Amino acid sequence: xxxxxxxxxxxxxxxxxxxxxxxxxxxxxxxxxxxxxxxxxxxxxxxxxxxxxxxxxxxxxxxxxxxxxxxxxxxxxxxxxxxxxxxxxxxxxxxxxxxxxxxxxxxxxxxxxxxxxxxxxxxxxxxxxxxxxxxxxxxxxxxxxxxxxxxxxxxxxxxxxxxxxxxxxxxxxxxxxxxxxxxxxxxxxxxxxxxxxxxxxxxxxxxxxxxxxxxxxxxxxxxxxxxxxxxxxxxxxxxxxxxxxxx
Ligand SMILES: Nc1ncnc2c1ncn2[C@@H]1O[C@H](COP(=O)(O)OP(=O)(O)OP(=O)(O)O)[C@@H](O)[C@H]1O
Ligand SMILES: [Mg+2]
Numbered sequence: 001x002x003x004x005x006x007x008x009x010x011x012x013x014x015x016x017x018x019x020x021x022x023x024x025x026x027x028x029x030x031x032x033x034x035x036x037x038x039x040x041x042x043x044x045x046x047x048x049x050x051x052x053x054x055x056x057x058x059x060x061x062x063x064x065x066x067x068x069x070x071x072x073x074x075x076x077x078x079x080x081x082x083x084x085x086x087x088x089x090x091x092x093x094x095x096x097x098x099x100x101x102x103x104x105x106x107x108x109x110x111x112x113x114x115x116x117x118x119x120x121x122x123x124x125x126x127x128x129x130x131x132x133x134x135x136x137x138x139x140x141x142x143x144x145x146x147x148x149x150x151x152x153x154x155x156x157x158x159x160x161x162x163x164x165x166x167x168x169x170x171x172x173x174x175x176x177x178x179x180x181x182x183x184x185x186x187x188x189x190x191x192x193x194x195x196x197x198x199x200x201x202x203x204x205x206x207x208x209x210x211x212x213x214x215x216x217x218x219x220x221x222x223x224x225x226x227x228x229x230x231x232x233x234x235x236x237x238x239x240x241x242x243x244x245x246x247x
Pocket of ligand 2: 043044045
């Protein structure tokens, strides 16, 4: 299996805090790969390093064989790797359709893009993806008027609008009610299987990640503690200890 994302010895410090310490892991092309770990173990920091949100203090990152360690968010997004946030980053005072349109490079960005009518392929793709996410009937509502779970689905639809080859999802199910969680999981699987998009998912919900991911990396105290299949991880003493706070 080809490794699409390869992280080698990546470290990141914030002042005296070592948020990531020499982490090496990889994500196979076409996989659903999970990342777990207790609060503050460095999961979001690693995503931020991967997508170019901040410079790393050491190590290297390649995406599809290309060195991306020093690239920033827009350049990495153009290469096909997109991250969604633990907190949603939608524009509440814009409609769902407007949020979708400004995620489409063909439509353009910024104020000018907002004032432009949404037409052609941008409109068709926006509607199709909103429909896929169960939001078609809400397309003309302000995004800020959606429930939290619907806002996360909108953010997911916006990420798909960018036509990614790899999606990094930071706690996609956090704060979503159980009915929406099942729908979201089905959609994640379809995006992976039907569109061939690789998913790298941070998730606190063990039931979700054990069912979804074929391989899982576990962080603790900024270090990679264990990697393996869901069964390996479930039975790993070090992982159990980390979650029980016993080390
Ligand atoms: N911008 C920042 N400035 C200073 N410290 C930070 C910053 N971002 C993260 N940290 C620290 O780095 C460590 C790792 O945080 P991170 O957010 O990566 O953890 P996490 O595994 O995503 O946690 P959670 O499960 O709670 O989301 C924590 O000690 C956190 O306080
Ligand atoms: Mg986090």
